[in-house]
Amino acid sequence: MDASAVCTDGTSTTGPGSQDGAHRRKVSKDVQMDIEHLCKAVPQLATAFNILDKIGEGTFSSVYLGEARMRDGRKELFALKHLIPTSHPTRIAAELQCLTAAGGRENVMGVTYCFRRDDHVVIVMPYMEHRALVEIIGSLSFAEVRLYVYHLLKALRHIHQFGIIHRDIKPNNFLYNRRSGVYALVDFGLAQGTADTKIELLKDLGGLRRTPRPVFGERNLNSCTPAPSTTAPDARKAEEALSWRLSSASRAAGRTLSSSSQKPQRAVQPGLTCDCFLTDRVCNICMSRKQQVAPRAGTPGFRAPEVLTKCPDQGTAIDVWSAGVILLSLLSGRYPFFKAGDDLTALAQIMTVRGSRETIRAAKTFGKAVVCSQELPPQDLRTLCETLRGRRRSSTGEGVPPAMADACRNRMDGASARGPADAAEPSLQKQESLSSCERTESLVKPNLEAEEEVEDWDRVPDEAYHLLDRLLDLNPNTRISAAEALQHPLFKGL
Template sequence: MEAAPCQTSSVKGLEHGTREKEHSTVTRKVPRDVQMDIEYLYEVVPQLSRVFRITDKIGEGTFSSVYLGEAQITSGEREKFALKHLIPTSHPVRIAAELQCLTVAGGKENVMGVTYCFRKDHHVVIVMPYVEHQAFVDIVGTLSYEEVRQYIYHLLKALKHIHKFGIIHRDIKPTNFLYNRRENKYALVDFGLAQGTPDTQIQLLKELLGLSKTSRSVFGERNLNSINHAKNPSDKIEGHLVKPSKADDISARKLASTKRRAVPSRGPAASQKPKSAALNPPLTCNCYMSDRICNICLSRKQQVAPRAGTPGFRAPEVLTKCPNQGTAIDMWSAGVILLSLLSGRYPFFKASDDLVALTQIMTIRGSRETMQAAGKFGKAVMCSRELPRLDLRILCETLRGVRPCGEDSLPAEFRASRHPADAKQDLTDPAATQSSQSRTDTSKSTGRLQDRGWDSVPDDMYDLLDKLLDLNPETRITADEALQHPVFKDLSDE
């Protein structure tokens, strides 16, 4: 049994935790399945029971579960903590790298720190200050413009801080940037997928860079170039065990049969020699400019590149499996968050796979622009029809309800697919505006939007959004540059 202390000096003064009075014996009823998980955690890491009273499970992901616990501190008060239990199959270097990110870069500039770490055999629990926060989906449609400006400013501060250490977070999204609206506090959490830049200051991220060349499972990825990848139960893609599918077998057989047809008939055994490239012409794709993907494209050997992250927040270079990925992918994710904040639509992108996700990006940023940007980072992207680039202000104002929805103001994809959160303040439903009652509701809603400043969002904010959603990672704005943007000119001294 081991208990490993972590650096805490920079964390204790943050006041991120919520101080509690002596806890009451009356507690809310915990669901049976959560209670069983808590009992299991006490069983596998028994030293926790001597320090914490775990009261609830507050988060669950592919690689970890997060619990709410409280403990008595030196002053005699009880304080709440977040306890992150990492799954036992996590790579040891990956666990250590996450801890090092928290201890080296955490505890300042809106980045979560670490208080303590417990370990028993293969089970690791990271203890962090608990940040009381509101669910993003519940508040995204109610925030004022000024709250949005403050939110994105503090997110950029956190990104600038971790990027200074050469840390690529890789999973920037609202649920990983905790926001206490009442106290105006923020915390960037979950470095479980973090990677390092070539010049990273996090030593263990350097080791992960080396390990990634031989073991994709360190990043929760499948090594598609490995001959026996489907037989190795430890290989994962997006955190799920990989099993060979019938579709893979079928496409492989189709490719094999196509190749056999392309090879000339065999002559006598004595005349068999290695065939030149001219005798084996490359297979030609036949799905170009169509709305389907041919078997040849499906059967081609896929390129290995990091794809970790959450669907809907992945940058174009991640979706196209560009091997050279840097801190710019975090900036794209911040741009998607800002897009949700300005439009009131969350999640803004919701795709079943990477191709659909790339198509959704084209719908906003334009197909021609996307293809040109992909070419600049060494990828070829094709689209069967031309999609025009949208005006970001018109898009966001229409979705939020500041601007009426005309036939040409939004693409059909947005008119047909409405998010439930938009209905609370949406003014764009043609049927709803026909009655006098709807006109009254519209007037009230417009007044609320004006009260929250949504009728006077400056052009600078949409300029920042445009720079964050730059399709080319080489020219995409950095966190440091974004903080110096004119939209934050009165916040630069904070």
């Protein structure tokens, strides 16, 4: 949902100048046509609502602002979420069940009503006035950031208790009304369930515990929790025979190359079917394999490492990682912080902040082999955020030297600038080719709105960066949970 306040005369107000919206604009002809089509598709809406504007549009739905006259005569605003007609019925029902079971409390948006006609479904929810984070990030105080993250973690703890994995945690889905101090987690359209989820329809969707499609030759590399082999003896013998033939062909090709170039070949690791393991290339055998299937729904820039590396065993920790990325944006004053065109570039950007060795080590814990062409040390999170925010102080008490700030920004931009000398590029072993990475123009985007700085940014406690470090733990098995994060010293007194 976009930031927008709508007047009863059919005009909407929006803009960065005011919480209530300082600039009035008429509803466009395109929006008027969309409203007319919606009323024709679901005639019941016209009997209950005066639809004023279209306030949001995404891949799977559009959101409209509707005004209803209540029995006591007062008028009340509602958000009308129109799901695309091609949405699967079980997916729609699962979203409704998430809203009815967990919504309406603990900063989670509830549902008021639902209209359906043929393949058109409209979910009616309370309307919450808010502004987009990108418009206000420059004016937020640290006290506001602390409260924002606290309430976000409360919402995550609540839905995780129901076994709901939101899968699309981002500022656009966690609405914030600064004037009233109200928060709301919205959009469960991509939600999936844990193994013990209380939402029955999430189980019907298969959740995240379905058996992953095996990738031939990758033994114990495609599961977060390696399990003993249960392959039948005859099938195992056939697999080993085929593996031996492929290995022989690969070794023969290696000997031919060695005889012509006089370069020694790396020994083949037992159990693998190629000779590119732990190298900075991907061989033809690996390139010819089918891509592994794993859930990767979510918004680029907020996906956790286990999502980017296609780990099939994903849990509520992916929502916590996304909350960590939000906190990183708020502390650094940069939104969006990560912006990548593909998963490998996104992984390279994470390495730029968290370190390449650390990323490789974490990936190994959940069964993925990652190779990086350049070693990148982890960055100190306080130094990074204060430098990007322009608050870093030197030993003389003056602002950070321009050369240091430039070096930090160049280091960050290096993860997305093309060229072998200044870019560290990861490879998901047995997955994609290095050449498939597309570069983006910048890892860290500047503020889109220059606003007055707030004084309390000079007094950010160490606890904020300690929590950030725990939220951005590369290993999902040791990453802090939402419930644990709420007990963090940063939130003492809340």
